[in-house]
Amino acid sequence: MFRTLVQNVPAVADTSDTSDTSDTADVAVIGGGMSGMATALRLQSAGLSTVVLEAHGHAGGCAGYYRKRGFSFDVGATTLVDFAPGGVGAELLDSVGIAPLNAQELTGYRAHLPDREVVLHRDQSAWHAERLRMLGDSERHRRFWALLDRLAQTFWQASRAGVRLPVRGPADALHDLRAVGLSGVPLARHLNRTLGDALRSHSLRDDAALVGLLGMLVEDTVHTGVDDAPLINAALGVTIRGAGLSRHVGGMHGFWRALVTHYRGLGGRLRVGCQVSQVVGGPGHYRLTTRHSTLHARRVVCALPAARTAAICAGLPVATRLQTFLERDAQALGGACVVFLGVPEEEVAAQELTHHQLLQAYDRPLGEGNNMFVSVSASGDTLSAPPGHRAVMISTHTELSGWAGLDPAAYEQRKKEIGERLVGYARRAYPALGERAVIAQTGTPRSYQRFGFRPDGAVGGPRQRLGNTNQHAVPHDLGGPGLWLVGDSTWPGLGTVACVLGSRIVAEGMLREKGFAR
Structure with a gap:
C-alpha cells in the first residue's frame, strides 16, 4: 500500500x-x-x-496525493475550502500572485443518514430550506440554526481578516477586536461553550437526526464529538460548504x-x-x-x-x-483509514453530486466506517483518472490504539476488513462501486506513519x-x-x-x- x-x-x-x-x-x-x-x-x-x-x-x-497507473488519489484532503474570491x-x-485555480466549485454534497438523506447545498437559501425541511422546523430548531449562522458569519469574517489566537499581547488583542468587529464582540461569550451546550439550551440534544448530522460534520472538521466540540469552532466547521468547497x-x-x-x-x-x-x-x-x-x-x-x-x-x-x-x-490524537479505488466511469456515473458523507447508525460511536466521506473525481478529469475511469477516495476516522502492536498477519487482516467495510458502506451511494475496480488499495495509520512521517500515524492535529x-x-x-x-x-x-x-x-x-x- x-x-x-x-x-x-x-x-x-x-x-x-x-x-x-x-x-x-x-x-x-x-x-x-x-x-x-x-x-x-x-x-x-x-x-x-x-x-x-x-x-x-x-x-x-x-493534503497530498499519490499516483498509480494513470490515476491520482488524494491521500487526505480531497477538497479546498474558501478559495473563492474573498x-x-x-x-x-492574491497575495503571492497566483492566478485563480483550475478548480470546480462544488454545489454541495449529500449526507446519507440512517433514515434520510440531506443535501448540504452551497447556496445558502437552498441550505436553509433543506435543513428545516429535513431536520425540523420548530421554533427551537430555527433559534438554534440562527445562533450557528450568527457565529459562523462573524467568525468566518474574522478568519478572513486574519484573527490571531492565542492572544499573546495587546497588539494581538487590538488586531482581533478589529477582525471580529464591535458587533461581534458579544459573541465572544460563546468561547467557553460547546456545541452540545448549545443543543441542550435549545432542548435539541436528543434529536437523533440533527445531532447525527452535526456529529458527522464536526468530527471531520474539529475531530471531536458534539459534546466536546467548542461551539465557535463547530459553527465554522458545520458551515464550510457555505464558505465554498472546490476540487482542483x-x-x-x-x-x-x-x-x-x-x-x-x-x-x-x-x-x-x-x-x-x-x-x-x-x-x-x-x-x-x-x-x-x-x-x-x-x-x-x-x-x-x-x-x-x-x-x-x-x-x-x-x-x-x-x-x-x-x-x-x-x-487527543486520532488517525484515518482510506480506500482508493480506480473504477470504470459507469460505476459512479448515476449520481449528480460527486461527494457524499455516510452515517450508518445514530447509536454507535463515530469512526471505523460509521461516518465516512466519499469523494469522486469529476467526469472528464483525465489528470485524476484515465479516460472512461474515475478516482474514488473513501475515508473514515480510526482510533490509533486499534492499530498499535499488531503482528503482520493481524495487521493485514484488519486492513482487509476495514477496506471491505468502507466499500460496502459506500454502495449506499454507488451500488456497483468497486465491482470492476482497476485499482483497490487501503491506507491505514501505518501508511501515514511510514509515508507521511506522522508520529504513530496521527493526522489532523489534536x-x-x-x-x-x-x-x-x-x-x-x-x-x-x-x-x-x-x-x-x-x-x-x-x-x-x-x-x-x-x-x-x-x-x-x-x-x-x-x-x-x-
Whole structure:
C-alpha cells in the first residue's frame, strides 16, 4: 500500500536532497504540506529567500496525493475550502500572485443518514430550506440554526481578516477586536461553550437526526464529538460548504503542481526526500541537518506535528516549551483509514453530486466506517483518472490504539476488513462501486506513519476541545524570535483553510520581527 508514493514523483517536484555542500537561506521551512508551502510562498513573494525541506517525495503532506497507473488519489484532503474570491484561500493566491485555480466549485454534497438523506447545498437559501425541511422546523430548531449562522458569519469574517489566537499581547488583542468587529464582540461569550451546550439550551440534544448530522460534520472538521466540540469552532466547521468547497482538476495533484510551479517561479527552492534530523543555533544562525547536507538559515518555520518539532529541536527552548502541550494532547490524537479505488466511469456515473458523507447508525460511536466521506473525481478529469475511469477516495476516522502492536498477519487482516467495510458502506451511494475496480488499495495509520512521517500515524492535529484550542492552542511564536510553528498542531488546527490561515499569521509575524523585515 502507498508504495507508489515514493516511486511516482511528478517532474514538478523532482528535486532530491543529494548535495553534500552547505547552503543558506533567509528562511528554512521544514515540511512541505499546506501550511509550510503557503508560508514559504508568502515569504518568498515578500522578497526573502526561502527553502522548503520536505521528507516525502513531493509537496502535499496530509493534503497530498499519490499516483498509480494513470490515476491520482488524494491521500487526505480531497477538497479546498474558501478559495473563492474573498476567502482565506483566495487571499493566499492574491497575495503571492497566483492566478485563480483550475478548480470546480462544488454545489454541495449529500449526507446519507440512517433514515434520510440531506443535501448540504452551497447556496445558502437552498441550505436553509433543506435543513428545516429535513431536520425540523420548530421554533427551537430555527433559534438554534440562527445562533450557528450568527457565529459562523462573524467568525468566518474574522478568519478572513486574519484573527490571531492565542492572544499573546495587546497588539494581538487590538488586531482581533478589529477582525471580529464591535458587533461581534458579544459573541465572544460563546468561547467557553460547546456545541452540545448549545443543543441542550435549545432542548435539541436528543434529536437523533440533527445531532447525527452535526456529529458527522464536526468530527471531520474539529475531530471531536458534539459534546466536546467548542461551539465557535463547530459553527465554522458545520458551515464550510457555505464558505465554498472546490476540487482542483487533478485533485490535490493538480493543486500542488500549480503551487509548486509558482513557488519555484518566484525563486523558491523545494527539496524533497529531505528529512530534517536536527535544528540547532538561534536567530540569524540556525543550522539544519539532513541525511546528506547541512543548511544554514537566519530563521526557521517548523510546519511539522508538534511531537516531531520537539524531537528535531531537542536542544532548543521550543522543545521544552512544547512538552506541556504534548502531554496534554497525548490522548487527543486520532488517525484515518482510506480506500482508493480506480473504477470504470459507469460505476459512479448515476449520481449528480460527486461527494457524499455516510452515517450508518445514530447509536454507535463515530469512526471505523460509521461516518465516512466519499469523494469522486469529476467526469472528464483525465489528470485524476484515465479516460472512461474515475478516482474514488473513501475515508473514515480510526482510533490509533486499534492499530498499535499488531503482528503482520493481524495487521493485514484488519486492513482487509476495514477496506471491505468502507466499500460496502459506500454502495449506499454507488451500488456497483468497486465491482470492476482497476485499482483497490487501503491506507491505514501505518501508511501515514511510514509515508507521511506522522508520529504513530496521527493526522489532523489534536481533537479540538475547550481546553486545547483557541486561547489554549499551541502558539505560533512558542519558539521565540526566529523560530515559528505552523500547521495542524497549532491554532487554528486541522484542514486546508486552517493551515492557510496559520501561514498568514506566521508570515506576518515573522516579517514584523525586529531586524528581519525587508
